[in-house]
Amino acid sequence: MADTLKLELVSPERLLLSEQVEMVLVPGAEGVFGVLPRHAPTLSTLRPGFVDVYAGNAVKERFFVTGGFAEVTPSTCTVLVDEAIPQASLTVAFAAERVARAKSQLEQATGGEERKRADAALAAAHVMTEAAAGLH
């Protein structure tokens, strides 16, 4: 069996995934990067996109994440996400609803911080829409 690393996918509400995997693709702020065992220690922020868990040469699981952080050490990869949506639940309708929600948030936003947050939510929702459209 090939080398594995421990992947932990954690959202604020709960631990989503904790298992040994062969490779994982993480949507880093400066580009998607693959993590294999014995990767150099890295801390990175994430942008909206897919976290792909690989088994062998095939994608085993995909999660859409809206943003967060990844911490990589030679034997572990910890992904802290704001929100993770399994590929199965990512539909066009779901994404459209998110876009609508983010837009209304943006309208109601008063302060700078709130505005920034709503902007990010909207951007994530747009990426989500694209991703969902690409899937189905």
Place this chain on the structure above:
Amino acid sequence: MPSLKDLRVRISSVQSTKKITSAMKMVAASKLRRAQDAAEAARPYAERMERMLGNLAGGSAARSGAPAMLAGTGKDDAHLVVVLTANRGLCGGFNSNIIRASRVLIRELLAKGKTVKILCVGRKGLESLRRDYKDLIVNSFTDFGRKVVVFREANTVASMVTEMFTGGQFDVATMVYARFKSAMTQVVTRQQIIPFPVPAAAASSDATTVYDYEPSDQEILGELLPRNLAIQTFRAMLENAASEQGAKMTAMDSATRNAGDMINALTMKYNRSRQAMITKELIEIISGAEAI
């Protein structure tokens, strides 16, 4: 001496109270379990976040130019007190304990001549603090945690705090809430959230690992800190929710027990007076018969 009918009415009213309190106890027990599960499920994120932050801060705190959220503004004049309470009462001393601790803190700060601002999360805290510190309350949330605590709500609170901080409205923020220990005990805690105290153990233990930072450590720190604030708030809200249900369960349990005691006492009294009445009637009949 109350009549037999009065007693009967009282017994039945205490009985229905008992039914209500015991039902509330059951509800609190099941909610407590859920709240506890949620609090436990949220722990991994908070722990890992703390570790990451410890890593970053270990390097960054030593250097100058660390973000103000970590290093502080260098002043100690204006304080923000975030008071987390429940929206509902009937949970024993839970709310009043938190409120009392907040009052103590506020008085301490005012005595030192600091400016104090209050942010209330939870209706009970707002209602109570509004009486004395109406002018100090800057904002409040009273519609949170209806069913379960969701992260988005904590995020709203945190972003408001962040915004006030970046707007220079305060220097130090402290959160007051009840830490869940067991269903019987909740520990009222004050936790400083801004500037964030770096966990000493995390900062030293992992300091040997050198990380690559993408984009840069300052940028990550800049994003991580507000996020961490949200997480700390979320954690406190979850702890608080579990504490509330625990306190409610205990309070309702003792209320049920008290109602049971009261029913026993009343039933005893009822039977005694019933017996006394029968005896009295018998004596009347007998003495009436003798008189003839």
